Amino acid sequence: MKNLSLRQVPTQIDRKGNSNSFPKIHFSVLPIPHRSIADPKGHDCDFVNIAHSHLINGDWSKLIDLLPGLNPFRTKHILLKMQRDPVLSLEFYDLALLHKPNSQKLESHSIILHILTKARRFKAAESILRTLIPKISSSELFSSLLNSYRLCESSPSIFDSLFKTYAHLKKFRSATDTFYCMRDYGFLPTIRSCNAFVSSLLNLGRTDIVLAFYKEINHCRISPNVYTLNMVMLALCCSGRLEKALQVFGTMESMGISPIASSFNTLISAYCNKGLMSSALQLKNKMQAKGFDPNVITYNTIIHGFCKEHKLNDASKILKEMNAKNIIPNTVTYNTLICGCSQMNNVEMGFRIYEDMVKNGVNADIVTYNALILGFCNEGKTKKAAFLVKEMDSRNLMPNASTYSALISVQCKRQNSERAFEIYKAMRKSGCHPNYEIFKILIVSFCQNKDFDGALELLKEMLESWITPDKALLNEVFDGLHRSGGTHKAMRFLSNADVLRFIPEGFFDLKNNLSSLVSGT
Numbered sequence: 001m002k003n004l005s006l007r008q009v010p011t012q013i014d015r016k017g018n019s020n021s022f023p024k025i026h027f028s029v030l031p032i033p034h035r036s037i038a039d040p041k042g043h044d045c046d047f048v049n050i051a052h053s054h055l056i057n058g059d060w061s062k063l064i065d066l067l068p069g070l071n072p073f074r075t076k077h078i079l080l081k082m083q084r085d086p087v088l089s090l091e092f093y094d095l096a097l098l099h100k101p102n103s104q105k106l107e108s109h110s111i112i113l114h115i116l117t118k119a120r121r122f123k124a125a126e127s128i129l130r131t132l133i134p135k136i137s138s139s140e141l142f143s144s145l146l147n148s149y150r151l152c153e154s155s156p157s158i159f160d161s162l163f164k165t166y167a168h169l170k171k172f173r174s175a176t177d178t179f180y181c182m183r184d185y186g187f188l189p190t191i192r193s194c195n196a197f198v199s200s201l202l203n204l205g206r207t208d209i210v211l212a213f214y215k216e217i218n219h220c221r222i223s224p225n226v227y228t229l230n231m232v233m234l235a236l237c238c239s240g241r242l243e244k245a246l247q248v249f250g251t252m253e254s255m256g257i258s259p260i261a262s263s264f265n266t267l268i269s270a271y272c273n274k275g276l277m278s279s280a281l282q283l284k285n286k287m288q289a290k291g292f293d294p295n296v297i298t299y300n301t302i303i304h305g306f307c308k309e310h311k312l313n314d315a316s317k318i319l320k321e322m323n324a325k326n327i328i329p330n331t332v333t334y335n336t337l338i339c340g341c342s343q344m345n346n347v348e349m350g351f352r353i354y355e356d357m358v359k360n361g362v363n364a365d366i367v368t369y370n371a372l373i374l375g376f377c378n379e380g381k382t383k384k385a386a387f388l389v390k391e392m393d394s395r396n397l398m399p400n401a402s403t404y405s406a407l408i409s410v411q412c413k414r415q416n417s418e419r420a421f422e423i424y425k426a427m428r429k430s431g432c433h434p435n436y437e438i439f440k441i442l443i444v445s446f447c448q449n450k451d452f453d454g455a456l457e458l459l460k461e462m463l464e465s466w467i468t469p470d471k472a473l474l475n476e477v478f479d480g481l482h483r484s485g486g487t488h489k490a491m492r493f494l495s496n497a498d499v500l501r502f503i504p505e506g507f508f509d510l511k512n513n514l515s516s517l518v519s520g521t
Contacts, residue, residue, distance in 0.1 A: 029186035035147040037107075040077050048077045055088050063095070070096055072105040079111045083152060086119035106136065110144045114152035117161050125158075129165040138166070138174035142181050156187045163189045167197035170204065183220065191217075191225055198231045207235040226257050230266055237270035245270060261292050268298060272305025277314070280305055296322075300332050307340030312349070315340060331357075331365055339371040347375030351384075366392075370402045377410035385410070401432045408438055412445035420445060421454070436467050443473060452480040456493060 040048050047069060054063040055078075075096055082089045093112045096103050109132055116125040132141065145158055159182045166175035175197055182188060189197075194217055201210045214232050217224060224232075229248055236245035249267060252259050264287040271280035280302055284294050299322045306315035315337060322329055334357040341350030350372060357364060369392050376385040385407065392399065404427035411420035420442055427434060434442075439462040446455035455477045462469060481490040 030184050032149055032185055033147055034150040036151065037073075037076060040074070044074055044077070047074050048081060051078050051092075052081050055082060055092055060095075063092075064099065067096065067099045067103075070100045070103040072103055072108060075103045075105075075108045076111060079108060079115065080152070083111070083115045083118075086115050086121055089115045090121075090124060106140070106144045107148060110141075110148045111152055113145065113161075114148060114154040114158055117158040118152070118155050120157070122157070122161055125161050126165050126168075129162060130169065133165065133169060133171065133174070138171075138177045139181075142178055146181075146185065159187045160189045160193050164193035164196050167193065167200050170200050172197075172201065172206070172209070179216075188220055188222055191222055191228060194222060195225070195227050195231065198228065198235075202231055202235060202238075205238070207239045210235040211239070224255075224257070226252070226260055226263065229255075229257060230260075230263050233263070233266050237266060237273075242267075242270050242274065259290070259292075261287070261295055261298070264292060265295075265297050265301060269301045272301055272308070275305070275309055277302070277305055277309060277311070293325075294327070296327055296330055296333065299327060300330075300336060303333060304336045307336055307343075310340075310344055312337075312340055312344060312346065329357075329360070329362065331362055331368070334362055335365070335367045335371065338368060338375075342371045342375030342378070345375070345379060347372065347379055347381070350375055364395075366397050366400055366403070369397065370400070370406065373403060374406040377406045380410065380414075382410055382414075399427075399430065399432070401427070401435065401438075404430075404432055404434075405438050409441055412441045415445065415449060417442070417445040417449045417451060417454070433465065436462075439465075439467060439469075440473055443469075443477060447476050447480050450480070450484065452477065452484050452486055453489070456481065456486075456489060460493070 051063060051066055078092060079089055082092060089112060113125050113128060163175055163178045166178055198210050229252060233245040233248050264283060268280045268283050284298060287294055299318055303315045303318050334353060337353050338350040341347060354372060369388055373385045373388050404423060407423050408420045424442060439458060443455045443458050459477055478490045481487060
């Protein structure tokens with residue numbers, strides 16, 4: 001990529017990475033500084049030449065003997081002398097770093113990075129950058145690379161690698177700072193690096209910055225590709241701007257970019273999320289008309305959309321269409337249908353789908369079993385749920401928090417708090433951590449069975465898990481203790497300093513009431 005002259009760049013990413021700060025600016029490209037270093041003389045010159053000779057001849061034992069005399073000045077000159085051989089340069093750099101780490105300073109790190117990126121050894125360069133980035137600020141690192149740029153007769157790919165590495169590490173502020181500095185000096189990242197940045201932002205849900213950065217790409221005349229536009233459409237869909245996403249999709253071909261299957265899938269998913277199933281089906285048909293065969297992701301998305309709308313018959317029709325077109329359903333396909341059946345209290349239908357799944361050689365996973373177990377538990381069919389738990393065990397699938405939650409819930413609904421507590425203990429023993437809902441349903445069940453001591457013990461374990469109860473739950477436990485003659489136990493519990501920090505504000509009125517009852521005032 002050649003150095004680009006950017007005489008008028010209308011926007012910039014602010015130093016904090018905020019997406020709403022893009023002031024218009026006009027500036028000329030800054031000149032690239034040229035920093036030279038003094039030539040080695042005397043003993044330094046002799047050392048550099050001898051070390052260079054050992055490297056060229058592969059005399060590693062002699063080179064290691066020489067390393068005690070290595071210093072940062074000599075390291076820089078050895079690397080500069082070796083820069084046309086990136087393999088030997090990296091071997092020397094690694095050797096020096098291992099045996100004489102204090103011989104490496106930021107300048108020598110920068111030189112090896114220039115050597116590697118100029119030779120297109122980007123993975124090795126990124127590996128070094130990953131070790132440097134946590135120790136050095138983005139401004140220092142950029143400045144060092146810029147100041148040694150002409151010295152090493154480098155290429156713009158060095159800055160592209162730096163920007164992309166920040167993106168991969170999700171260092172968004174550093175990435176935006178680097179982008180800003182690159183543009184100041186006439187360098188622009190490749191679209192692949194821009195895509196890496198956008199992808200990292202999407203993974204963290206920062207759609208606001210994605211859309212702002214896309215505007216910046218356009219202003220800088222960096223040509224997007226189909227992957228860029230797919231991610232922009234996804235960001236727009238996630239932001240609830242489906243119409244705008246459709247506009248981007250509509251302009252693809254005019255930009256000379258052909259959509260791919262994932263372009264259609266992104267929009268189909270957006271339609272399904274909004275419950276616009278007819279529009280999703282129309283787009284699937286348009287996809288086929290354009291010569292793109294819907295894939296398993298397309299069908300899974302539509303099946304999920306129908307299940308979400310409680311339209312199991314329509315979802316089943318899509319499964320039949322998949323089979324008719326020889327598109328093999330996967331675990332996600334079956335899990336989506338089984339979950340939909342369980343949520344509609346039609347677990348028997350879900351179980352038949354599960355049997356088809358096994359028959360067709362598709363592996364059931366923990367999600368499959370959890371959906372069925374929850375469905376059977378909700379319908380009070382505990383024996384079938386227990387059978388599935390045993391089957392899970394036979395397939396070496398460990399129950400997770402969702403499995404235990406379903407089993408505990410059904411026992412509590414049947415007012416069998418002792419059995420629910422046994423499952424809870426098995427859950428803790430297995431290493432699974434109960435959440436707020438599990439604690440709540442157990443505590444309420446104990447209170448309903450008048451076992452307020454057990455409820456208090458569970459409340460204590462809840463607090464030890466750093467989960468804060470709400471006022472209603474606390475009132476249920478302490479009112480019950482008071483009615484059953486356990487007011488002193490409640491007071492002793494509330495006097496614990498570790499407990500007090502979890503008690504919601506305003507709850508102390510109850511504590512004061514309890515105190516009054518104990519004192520008889």
